[in-house]
Amino acid sequence: MACTGNAMRAFFLLAFVCAAHAGKDAPAKDGDAKAASGPGGSFDISKLGASGDGKKDSTKAVQEAWTSACGGTGKQTILIPKGDYLVGPLNFTGPCKGDVTIQVDGNLLATTDLSQYKGNWIEILRVDNLVITGKGKLDGQGPAVWSKNSCAKKYDCKILPNSLVLDYVNNGEVSGITLLNAKFFHMNVFQCKGVTIKDVTVTAPGDSPNTDGIHIGDSSKVTITGTTIGVGDDCISIGPGSTGINVTGVTCGPGHGISVGSLGRYKDEKDVTDINVKDCTLKKTSNGVRIKSYEDAACVITASKLHYENIAMDDVANPIIIDMKYCPNKICTAKGDSKVTVKDVTFKNITGTSSTPEAVSLLCSDKIPCSGVTMDNIKVEYKGTNNKTMAVCQNAKGSATGCLKELACF
Numbered sequence: 001m002a003c004t005g006n007a008m009r010a011f012f013l014l015a016f017v018c019a020a021h022a023g024k025d026a027p028a029k030d031g032d033a034k035a036a037s038g039p040g041g042s043f044d045i046s047k048l049g050a051s052g053d054g055k056k057d058s059t060k061a062v063q064e065a066w067t068s069a070c071g072g073t074g075k076q077t078i079l080i081p082k083g084d085y086l087v088g089p090l091n092f093t094g095p096c097k098g099d100v101t102i103q104v105d106g107n108l109l110a111t112t113d114l115s116q117y118k119g120n121w122i123e124i125l126r127v128d129n130l131v132i133t134g135k136g137k138l139d140g141q142g143p144a145v146w147s148k149n150s151c152a153k154k155y156d157c158k159i160l161p162n163s164l165v166l167d168y169v170n171n172g173e174v175s176g177i178t179l180l181n182a183k184f185f186h187m188n189v190f191q192c193k194g195v196t197i198k199d200v201t202v203t204a205p206g207d208s209p210n211t212d213g214i215h216i217g218d219s220s221k222v223t224i225t226g227t228t229i230g231v232g233d234d235c236i237s238i239g240p241g242s243t244g245i246n247v248t249g250v251t252c253g254p255g256h257g258i259s260v261g262s263l264g265r266y267k268d269e270k271d272v273t274d275i276n277v278k279d280c281t282l283k284k285t286s287n288g289v290r291i292k293s294y295e296d297a298a299c300v301i302t303a304s305k306l307h308y309e310n311i312a313m314d315d316v317a318n319p320i321i322i323d324m325k326y327c328p329n330k331i332c333t334a335k336g337d338s339k340v341t342v343k344d345v346t347f348k349n350i351t352g353t354s355s356t357p358e359a360v361s362l363l364c365s366d367k368i369p370c371s372g373v374t375m376d377n378i379k380v381e382y383k384g385t386n387n388k389t390m391a392v393c394q395n396a397k398g399s400a401t402g403c404l405k406e407l408a409c410f
């Protein structure tokens with residue numbers, strides 16, 4: 001039988017069956033493709049030729065481990081043992097026949113040769129029930145390439161590779177690992193459902209460009225918990241199309257805070273709803289909890305049911321901010337009010353210190369005011385002595401109880 005077929009799954013199975021039986025006719029029926037390992041298996045990259053010296057390229061061994069693990073039934077494990085493994089872009093495409101766990105005990109180092117990347121560094125596509133766990137590091141080796149980032153100058157800049165990308169993953173867990181010095185975003189979660197990120201550490205210098213911690217877009221039921229993030233951009237950004245996102249027990253700093261947005265940059269964006277940010281601490285960040293939408297939004301969308309509770313601010317420049325006139329680097333092509341609706345936003349028990357007088361900024365648009373904003377127990381004080389704590393409130397409607405009187409917008 002010839003190697004033909006339309007479905008993505010069939011194509012994938014065939015691709016690897018064909019490779020295994022190079023030169024022979026391969027069976028085309030689903031189920032005929034047997035993994036070498038049988039049900040359940042473990043693939044130690046150091047036994048597949050990977051070298052833990054941090055110098056020799058180990059991409060091939062890791063990619064082979066993936067092909068074997070993804071092709072096997074039952075519980076499959078890829079082991080990255082202690083050591084430093086230099087790797088180029090990794091393509092972990094599913095669907096897989098069983099459930100794959102990537103056990104990260106050692107460190108993966110991303111090659112700094114940008115010509116090797118077509119897109120991201122570690123890209124996981126259409127894999128269900130994925131687990132990535134361990135105490136090892138995914139080191140993006142960003143310092144070697146950050147100077148090539150032109151995004152502060154150019155609107156349509158060339159994007160450097162993100163470190164760990166989950167696309168179309170249903171039911172996944174990333175735990176224990178450290179993501180270090182990504183070239184661009186550390187993690188990007190796109191079109192996923194039911195992903196938990198817990199006890200993860202994300203670290204990059206406060207002045208590294210666009211090194212967002214975790215970005216989520218077009219995804220539902222994503223939980224981030226017990227995670228420490230210090231980066232050069234948003235610690236967490238929750239983009240268009242995100243619903244049912246819970247962020248708890250996260251410490252952020254340095255960084256630009258925990259953001260919903262940016263909203264309105266592209267014309268086909270979807271609503272954001274059911275976002276809960278609870279029990280988090282922000283330290284010396286430029287923003288605390290922020291909702292940002294472009295001044296010249298390209299789409300009509302709504303951000304609603306955003307709930308922020310028990311948040312400690314320590315020396316944060318803009319602790320609470322809704323910014324519907326967002327326009328970084330003045331790249332907006334048209335002037336005007338955002339077409340994004342922001343409603344049903346609760347800020348509850350938010351305490352601590354602000355490094356600027358404006359502890360609360362609700363900068364909503366004249367055409368679509370923010371509505372249903374609840375401020376409950378907001379006690380954030382300006383640290384300095386040359387001015388007083390204040391709130392700047394534009395076009396916001398709602399109610400306030402138990403707040404510092406200078407901070408109650410209503």
Ligand SMILES: *[C@@H]1O[C@H](CO)[C@@H](O)[C@H](O)[C@H]1NC(C)=O
Nearest residue numbers: 012015091092093094118119
């Ligand atoms: C990744 O692997 C899949 C399946 O093996 C293949 O179809 C796809 O073209 C690869 N993508 C890249 C960018 O190499």
Ligand SMILES: *[C@@H]1O[C@H](CO)[C@@H](O)[C@H](O)[C@H]1NC(C)=O
Nearest residue numbers: 220221222223244245246276
């Ligand atoms: C997120 O938190 C809310 C409120 O605490 C809860 O109802 C919901 O089930 C949680 N979602 C997930 C995905 O855990």
Ligand SMILES: *[C@@H]1O[C@H](CO)[C@@H](O)[C@H](O)[C@H]1NC(C)=O
Nearest residue numbers: 279309310311312349350351
């Ligand atoms: C308010 O939030 C802080 C954390 O920022 C927490 O320690 C405290 O227990 C919370 N208070 C109430 C009444 O929930």
Ligand SMILES: *[C@@H]1O[C@H](CO)[C@@H](O)[C@H](O)[C@H]1NC(C)=O
Nearest residue numbers: 356357358386387388390392
């Ligand atoms: C206090 O801060 C506000 C807002 O930043 C500013 O407009 C004002 O000039 C400051 N006042 C003094 C006395 O510095």
